[in-house]
Amino acid sequence: MERKWIDKEKLKEFLTATVGKESFSMDPVMLLAFATDASRFESMPDAVVRPNSTEQISRIVRYCYENEIPVIPAGARTGASGGTIAVYGGILLDLTGMNNVLALDVDNLQVCVEPGIVNDKLNEFLKPHGFLVPGPASSYAATLGGMVGNDSSGKKAVSYGTTDAYVLKMEVVLPDGRVTTLGSNALKTASGMNLVGLFTGSEGVLGVYTKIWLRLIPLPEAEGIAMALFDELTNAGRAVINTFKAGIIPGCVEILDKSSIYAINQYKPEMNLPDVEAMLLYEVEGSSFEIEPKINRIAEICKESGAIEVKKATEKAEIDRLWEARSLVGAASVRVRKGYARVYAGEDISVPISNIPEMLTFLRELSIKYDFPIVTFGHIGDGNLHPAITIRKEVAEDWPKLEALIEEINLKALELGGTVTGEHGIGIARARYMKLEHGEVALDLMKLIKRAIDPKNIMNPGKMALDEDPEVILSKIPDRTI
Amino acid sequence: MHEKIENWSQAMLKCVRCAKCNSICPTLEERGWEVIGPRGRIKMALGMLQGKIFPNELMTNGEYTCLICNHCVEICPSGVECTEIILHAREEMFNQGFAPQTSMMLVEALEEEHNIFEMDQEDRTLWSMEVEDIVEDHLNSDGKIGYFVGCLGSFMGRLSQIPSSLVKVMDHLGLDFTLLGEEEWCCGSPYYLAGGREMLKEYAEHHFSAFNNLGVEKVVATCAGCYRVLKDIYTQVTGLKPPFEVVHANEFLADLLDQGKLQLNNGSFNKVITYHDPCELGRHVGMYAEPRKLIQAIPGVTFKELPDTKKDCLCCGGGGGVKGVDADLAMARALKKVDQAKLINAEAIVSGCPSCYDNINEAIKQQEANIRMMDIVEIIAEALGLE
Numbered sequence: 051m052e053r054k055w056i057d058k059e060k061l062k063e064f065l066t067a068t069v070g071k072e073s074f075s076m077d078p079v080m081l082l083a084f085a086t087d088a089s090r091f092e093s094m095p096d097a098v099v100r101p102n103s104t105e106q107i108s109r110i111v112r113y114c115y116e117n118e119i120p121v122i123p124a125g126a127r128t129g130a131s132g133g134t135i136a137v138y139g140g141i142l143l144d145l146t147g148m149n150n151v152l153a154l155d156v157d158n159l160q161v162c163v164e165p166g167i168v169n170d171k172l173n174e175f176l177k178p179h180g181f182l183v184p185g186p187a188s189s190y191a192a193t194l195g196g197m198v199g200n201d202s203s204g205k206k207a208v209s210y211g212t213t214d215a216y217v218l219k220m221e222v223v224l225p226d227g228r229v230t231t232l233g234s235n236a237l238k239t240a241s242g243m244n245l246v247g248l249f250t251g252s253e254g255v256l257g258v259y260t261k262i263w264l265r266l267i268p269l270p271e272a273e274g275i276a277m278a279l280f281d282e283l284t285n286a287g288r289a290v291i292n293t294f295k296a297g298i299i300p301g302c303v304e305i306l307d308k309s310s311i312y313a314i315n316q317y318k319p320e321m322n323l324p325d326v327e328a329m330l331l332y333e334v335e336g337s338s339f340e341i342e343p344k345i346n347r348i349a350e351i352c353k354e355s356g357a358i359e360v361k362k363a364t365e366k367a368e369i370d371r372l373w374e375a376r377s378l379v380g381a382a383s384v385r386v387r388k389g390y391a392r393v394y395a396g397e398d399i400s401v402p403i404s405n406i407p408e409m410l411t412f413l414r415e416l417s418i419k420y421d422f423p424i425v426t427f428g429h430i431g432d433g434n435l436h437p438a439i440t441i442r443k444e445v446a447e448d449w450p451k452l453e454a455l456i457e458e459i460n461l462k463a464l465e466l467g468g469t470v471t472g473e474h475g476i477g478i479a480r481a482r483y484m485k486l487e488h489g490e491v492a493l494d495l496m497k498l499i500k501r502a503i504d505p506k507n508i509m510n511p512g513k514m515a516l517d518e519d520p521e522v523i524l525s526k527i528p529d530r531t532i
Numbered sequence: 533m534h535e536k537i538e539n540w541s542q543a544m545l546k547c548v549r550c551a552k553c554n555s556i557c558p559t560l561e562e563r564g565w566e567v568i569g570p571r572g573r574i575k576m577a578l579g580m581l582q583g584k585i586f587p588n589e590l591m592t593n594g595e596y597t598c599l600i601c602n603h604c605v606e607i608c609p610s611g612v613e614c615t616e617i618i619l620h621a622r623e624e625m626f627n628q629g630f631a632p633q634t635s636m637m638l639v640e641a642l643e644e645e646h647n648i649f650e651m652d653q654e655d656r657t658l659w660s661m662e663v664e665d666i667v668e669d670h671l672n673s674d675g676k677i678g679y680f681v682g683c684l685g686s687f688m689g690r691l692s693q694i695p696s697s698l699v700k701v702m703d704h705l706g707l708d709f710t711l712l713g714e715e716e717w718c719c720g721s722p723y724y725l726a727g728g729r730e731m732l733k734e735y736a737e738h739h740f741s742a743f744n745n746l747g748v749e750k751v752v753a754t755c756a757g758c759y760r761v762l763k764d765i766y767t768q769v770t771g772l773k774p775p776f777e778v779v780h781a782n783e784f785l786a787d788l789l790d791q792g793k794l795q796l797n798n799g800s801f802n803k804v805i806t807y808h809d810p811c812e813l814g815r816h817v818g819m820y821a822e823p824r825k826l827i828q829a830i831p832g833v834t835f836k837e838l839p840d841t842k843k844d845c846l847c848c849g850g851g852g853g854v855k856g857v858d859a860d861l862a863m864a865r866a867l868k869k870v871d872q873a874k875l876i877n878a879e880a881i882v883s884g885c886p887s888c889y890d891n892i893n894e895a896i897k898q899q900e901a902n903i904r905m906m907d908i909v910e911i912i913a914e915a916l917g918l919e
Contacts, residue, residue, distance in 0.1 A: 079590045080565070082579045083572040088549045100564060128551045147564050168555070191551040381609040384546065391545045392610065443545045 051511065051518050053139045056096050056119055061141075065099060068109050074099040084142050087127035087134045088394055091478050093527045095122060095136035100147045104221060104229055104260040107143065111258060112227025114141060114508050121225075122510050123254040125166060125193030129200060130394035131477030133253045137512030137523060143258060145195050151175055152261060159237065159266045160218055165195025165259045181266035184210040186473060187380075195259050200475040201251030205302040208431035209335070210267060212473070214250045221261035222249060225504040235263065248499070253475055254510035256503050270335035273301065274345040274364040277372045278352035279326045283307070283407035285356030286328040290403055290430050292351045293332070298344060301335040303431035307410050309417070310379045313425045317382035323375060326358065328410075330430065331376055376427070383425035383438035390423055390440035395479065396456030399463035400434040400472030412462050413437050420455045422448075434472030461486075477513055478527070481520035543617055544578050546610045547571070553604035553614055558847050559597050559854075562864050567594035570604040570614045577621035587630040595621045596632050596857045599865070600725070601847035602815040619724070626727025634856030638722035642731075646717035649687045653714040659685060659692035666703045667711060675710030677702070678748035678776070680739075680762060682755035683718050684886040690893075691886045694754050697913035698781060704918055705793055709752075715742050719761040725853040729769045736766035740775055750777040752784045754909055756812035756885035757851070764817075780813060781909050782884050786822035789829055796915050800832035805911070806878040808838065808869060808892065809845040810885035823884055823908055830915045836876045838869075846872065848883075850891035866895035873903055880904040882911050 058076060065074040074097055075081070081094040096119075101107045114121045120140025127134045136142055148164035151172065155161070156179055163172060169185035169192050176182055186192055186204040196202070198220070203212035210216070219233030233239070233246035249256055280286040290303055306314070306329045315323050323329070330352065334344045341364055349360045363369045384392045401409050410426060413435075417424040428435035437459060441448040460470045460483055470476075470483045485493050493515065500507070500516045512523050553570035554560050560569030567576060573594055579585040595618055604614040625631060631639075641650035659681070660667040679702070685695040702709045720735035739762065743751055751774070753759035763778035779787075788794035805827055813819040820842045828835050840846050849855070849865025869892050873881050881896075881903060883889055893905040906914075913919055 075565075075590070077588070077590045079576055079579075079585050079588055079594070080567055082585050083566045083575050083594075086549055086575065088551070098566075126551050126554065127549075144566070170555075188550065188552075190555040381611070384548075384610045389542075392548050394548065444541060 051138055054118065056117070056139070058096065061097060061119075064113055065097060065110075068113075069099055069101055069106050073101065084124070084127075084144065085136070087132060088130045089132035089135065089477065089479055090393055090395060091132040091135045091527055093135050093137055094139065095142035096139045098142045098144055100144045102147055104223065107223045107258050107260055108227050108229050110141060110143070111223050111225065115226045115506060118506055118508060120508055120511050121258070123195065123199070123258045125196030126168065126191040128188045128191050129196065129475060129477060130397060131471070131475045131479040133200065133475050133477035133510070133513060135478060135527070137478065137527060140508075146193060148260070149193070154179065156181070156266070158235065160235065160263050161266060162261055162263045163194050165198070165262060166193050168193055169197060176266065177269065180269050182269050183216065183264050184267060194262055194264070198250050198259055198262055199252065199254050200473070203473045205304055205429050207429065207434075207473070208303060209299055209301045214247060216265040216267065217246055217250050217262060218265050219263035220246060220249060220259050222257040222259055224257045225506065225509045229260070233263070237265065251475075253477060253513050255500055255513055255516060256509060270301070272338040272341045272364070273333060273335045273369065274341040274362065275334070275369045275372050276332040276345050276348045276352065277361045278330045278332070278349070278357040279324055279359040280328045280330070280356060281326050281358050282356060283327050283410055286330055287404060287407045287430070289330060289352045289355035289357060292355050293348055296347065296351055298347060300348065300431060301333040302429065304331040304376050304427065305329070305406070305430035306331075306375060306379060306427050309414065309425045310383070310427045313382040313386050314375050314378050317385050318378060321375060321378070324359070329375065331372065379425065379427045380438070384440060386423040386425060386440060389442055391443050392438055392440050393443070393452065394474075395439060395452060396459035397436050397438065398434070398471045398474040399437070399459060399468055400432065401463055401466045401468030403430065403433045405466040405468070406430055406433060406435070409435060409462065409466060413459065416455055416458055420451055422451070422455065429472070432472065433468065476515075478520070478523060481513065481515040481523070484515035484520070540581055540617065540620060541578065543613055544574055547574055547612045548610055550609065552607050552609060553612075556603050556607055558599060558601065558603070558849070558865050559861060562861050563597070567591070568597055570598070570618070573598060573618050573621065574612070574614060577617050580621065580624060587625045587628055592625060592630050592632050593857070595625060596635065597854055597861060598852050599811070599847045599849060599854050600852035601811040603811075603847065606815050606843050619727070622725070622727035623729055624727070631726045631728075632857050635722065635726035635853055638853070638856070639726050639728055642718050642720070642722060647687065648683045648718055648722055651687055656681075656686050656714045656716060657711075658687070659689070659695050660699070662692070662696045663699045663703075666699050670710050671713045672715065672746065673710045674747045675708045676747065676749045677707055677709040678743045678746065678751040679709055679711050680719070680751050680753045680755075680758055681711065681716060682753065682758040682886065684890065685754060686716070688886070688890070691890060693910055694886055694889070694907045697907065697909040697918070698752070698754055700913050700918040701785070701909060701916065704916060705788065710746050710748065712742050719758040721757045721761050722853065724761065724765055724769070732766060733770045733772070736770050736772045740772065744775050748776050750779060752779050752781055754781045754884070754886065754907065756780065756810040757887060760812045760816060780819065780884060782813065782819055782822040782826065785908070785912055786825050789826060794912070796829045796912070797831060798917070801830045801911065801915055802832040803879040804834045804836055804877055805880050805882055806836050806838050806873055806876060808848060808881050808883040808888060809842055810883055810888045811845075811847050811851055813884055814845055815843055823882070826908060826912060827882060830911065836878060838872045839875055840872065848888045848892050850885070850887040855891065862891060863895060863898070866891040867899065870895045870899050870901050870903065874901060878903055880906050880911070882906045882908055884908045
C-alpha cells in the first residue's frame, strides 16, 4: 500500500461544508503536530478534523469510504505503539473536543460519555457520586475513546480488569458511515455475538466510537498498603503467587526491581531506599473493617515467602509516603545516565507471574549486553512489566541496537508464555509479533473480520499486521522520532 | 543553525510526548488544538529546526499564545524545559520575521521611547501625583534601596496605586530609597517575550549602571515580570550579573516584617482574602511563603487558598505577551480565576504583579463579582492606614 493521492481542494470544500473552516486544518504545521504520539513513529495525515457530533463523523467517514481515504480516530495520542499514526496519510479525527458526559444513571450503575473525555476528568465528575472508572497511569490525559480502543488498563487491572470489563455499550460509526449501537444497558447480556468485546481493543481499525456507556465502579471506602523488600527475586514472585493462592485479590501489586531502586535513589537520594533485589507494593481496597486484616495477612504471606522487611500503612499520609517510590520511578528512569532519553519500545511485556523473576533477570543481562540503562517496574499482579529503556536518540548507532534489544525482550516474553503487550496495544510498534504470538490461523481470522467490516481498509490502516507486512510499513515511515 | 539544532534537540530529546504537559496547559484547555499546547509547541519548534516545516501564521499563533506560565515545566516527568524551548522558538521566528504584529508594536515602542506605551519618558512619574512630595525627595537621590516601578505601574493610571502604595510604605518606615524617574526604562521583557532577546544587553547595562551610580545595594520591584528580568533573565541572556540584590515587594516587605520594622498589628482588615500566585513569582521562582506570611500578619484577615494554588495555581492569562496576541484567550483564563475566588467566597484577591492585577480586575468587572483586586503593597499600605 502506498499513500494515496487525495484531491485536496475537493476535501477542503467538503470539510468546510461539513464541520466549518474553524474545525479542520490542512496546514503542514498542524499536520506535523499530529504526526506523532508517544511512540517513535512519525507520519503526517492529510487533514486534521475536530468534529463535534456523531453526524459529522458519519458524514466524514462516508466521504472517506467513497473516496478511499484513510480515517484515523485519535484521542490524546498518549499511546506508545503508534496506534494513531497516519501511516498512509488520510484524515485524523481529533476527538478530544467531544468530551462531554452525556448521561449519568447511578441507579443502573452506568455513565454515557463522548469518546474525547479524559479519564481523570470523568472521575472528577463521578467522585461526588461515589464512583469511578478505572484507568491507566496516563489517566491525566488518556481519553475514554483511546482507552476503549486499546483496551487500556493500569495497576488496578488486578482487581478491576481491563477497560473491556466495564464497557457496556457503544455507538459506533462504521467504515461506510453507518451508525450503529452495540451492546446493552443491561449489566449483563447473553444476546448475540459480543460485538462490544470485538470493538474494544480493536485500535480504531473497525470504526469510530462516538458514545460509550461504562459500568461504574464504587469508590473504595478505605485503602491500605503493604511494602515488602526481598533479597531474592524469586521470593518476590513467590509472595505474589502465595497471596493469590490465599484467596486475596489485592487492588494492585507493583514491583520495583534493583534497577528501579537504583534509579530512584540516584534521582532523589533522600528516599534512601535499601539496596535490595525487589520491592513489592500491595494496595488493598474495600470497606474499612476488612483492610487491616487483609494487609496483615499479606504481610504474613510476604514474610513466609522470604521478605526481609515488611511495612504496613492504613493512614493516608503513610500510604502516600510508601507509594512515593513507585510514583517517582518514571521520572527517575529517564535520569539514570546523562544524555540518555527514554524511548517507548519493548516497554509493555506481560508474562505469567511465576516467570517474572526470570524475565527481570534477563532484562538486567540485556542492559549490560547492550549498554543501555533499563529501569524495570510494573504490575506484577498481572505479570505486566515496563522496562524503561533509555538511549542516545541523536546517536545513529543506538537505534539498530535498540531494535535488536527490543526483539530479544519481546521474544523472551513470548517464550515464557507471555505477550508482547499487556496494556499498550500493538499498533505499528509490535505488529511484527502478531503472527508469532497468535499463529497464522488466528491472525487470518482477525484479517477476515477486518475485511468483513472494513472492505476498503480505510479505518486506521497499517496497524496490527492486518493489511500490509509490518516490516514493509516499518521501512516506509520514520521510526526515530525525537 | 546547525549548532542551534544540536543544543535545542538535546533539550527536546527528553520529551517522550506523554502529554502530561497538555493535561494542565491553560491555553490548550481553552483552544483545544494541539498546536496551542506545550507538546505541539515543542513539536513545531523541533520541526522548524529540522526543516520539516517553515514558520507561518499558525505556528506564530501556537508559539506566541504560550503564557510562559511554566506549569508544563513543573509537571513534566522527564524534566523537559518546555518554556525555554518555546522562547527559543520565538527567537528563531523573531529573527525570521514571524513575531506577531502586536509583539512587534511593543518592540518598536521600546525602540522609540524605552517604554511599552511609547509615551514620553518625561511622563514616567505621572503616576506619583498622590505622593508627589515624597517622590520628588527621592528621585535620583543617593539611596541604598532602588525602586523599579515598571511600565505598567508608571503609565497605566488605573494601576498607579501600586507604586504609590509602596512609596507610602517605604516613606512611613523611613527607608533610604531612590527612584530612577525618566532614567528608568522598560525592563526589556517585551523583547524577551517576542524573541528579540539580544536587545536585552543594552537594557541590562543601562539599569545596572543607573542604579549603581546612585549607590543602590538592593532593587525592589512591584512587577513580577520586571523582577524576574532584573534578577535572572538579564544574566541568563547576557551573562551580566546585577551589581545589587534584586527583590520583589513580597520578599522585601516580608523581610521587614521579620525584622520587626513593619508592624501590622495596629490596623485591621476584616475580609476573606486569597492570594493569586503570579507565574513569574510562583512556578518560576518558588516565592510562595512570603506573600502568605504578609497577608496572614494583617489583623482581622481570614486567609483562604484558591482551589488551585502555589505550584498548581491557574495562570490568570496575563502573561507571556498573550493579551496582545489573543485577548479573548487571556480573558478566558482570568474569568476562571474569578470563578475559583467565588468558590471560596473571597472578598479580595491579592497578587504581586500589575499584569495579573489588571487582567483579573477586568474579569471581576465583566462578571460584576463582589470581589476586590489588590496588590500586595496596596493591602499592606491599607493595613498601615496609609490610604
